[in-house]
Amino acid sequence: MKKAALFILIFFIAAKAYAREPRIVSLAPNTTEILFALGLADCVVAVDRYSDYPEEAKNIKRLGDFNDPSIEDLILLRPGYILVNTDMPADRRSYLEGLGVKIVKVSPKTVEGLFHDIERLGDLFNRRHKASELTEAIKVRLKALPADKGKNKPKVFIQLFDDPLVTASSFISDVIRLAGGENISSDIKEDAGLFSMEELIKRDPDIIIMIGFSSGSVIPASVRAVRDNRIIRNINPDILLRPGPRAIDAIEVLNKLFYEKN
DSSP, rough: OOOHHHHHHHOOOOOOHHHHHHOOESSSHHHHHHHHHTOGGEEEEEOTTHHHHHHHHGSSSSOOOOTTTHHHHHHHOOOEEEEEEOOOOOOHHHHHTTTTEEEOHHHHHHHHHHHHHHHHHHHTTOOOOHHHHHHHHHHHHTTTSSSOOOOOOEEEEEEETTTEEEETTTHHHHHHHHHOOTTTTTTTTTEEEEOOOHHHHOOSSSSEEEEETOOOOOOOOEEEEHTOOOOOOOOOOHHHHHHHHHHHHHHHHHHHHSSSSO
């Protein structure tokens, strides 16, 4: 009888602890990656259609785009939290918050900001130790980069689209900085924005990185990156554009690219 009573007590304690585990919907690839890295995969009940990393994320229910998720499916999932990387329309946010759902925005502008957001989610979802381990592991890899990255930082341009010409700034500028380069479009205030060909020629980047969305517009031969044949097309755009744990992969790849021997 005592063993049976003890088993029942353990069962109810475990069941109570399980019931406290959050139900999370992630509507951005970067938040999905952070949640998985924090060991919260079992708590993620749905993701947006672009959340494809890690591989296990592909098996989770999909709700569509961030801008147009299936609200009916969202409600049926009974999430306690919805994670986003950009502001949700006020009416939708008000409606969901009225149902008791907490909306959490994770959109760091720097790698240091990413550390803060990882720690914040660790606190929120009772994964403080895992969050500290994750941020410390990234910092160790940052410290392992060559101390002397070169006296002359390469000027870099990220080409997202070519018609019209669109580039990236914000978080990616900090990734480039930590890799030892300088984003020539860092003065653009948004994550992405239009950039004129005239300004590109004027700022004369040493390296142009064309992301997969760009078909490869013809850039004048007067631009140094063209003259030196430093047009890069083979970098995984996800590690560059998603402000999540794989940002360190992007920093390491760029560091090698910037300072490898030609």
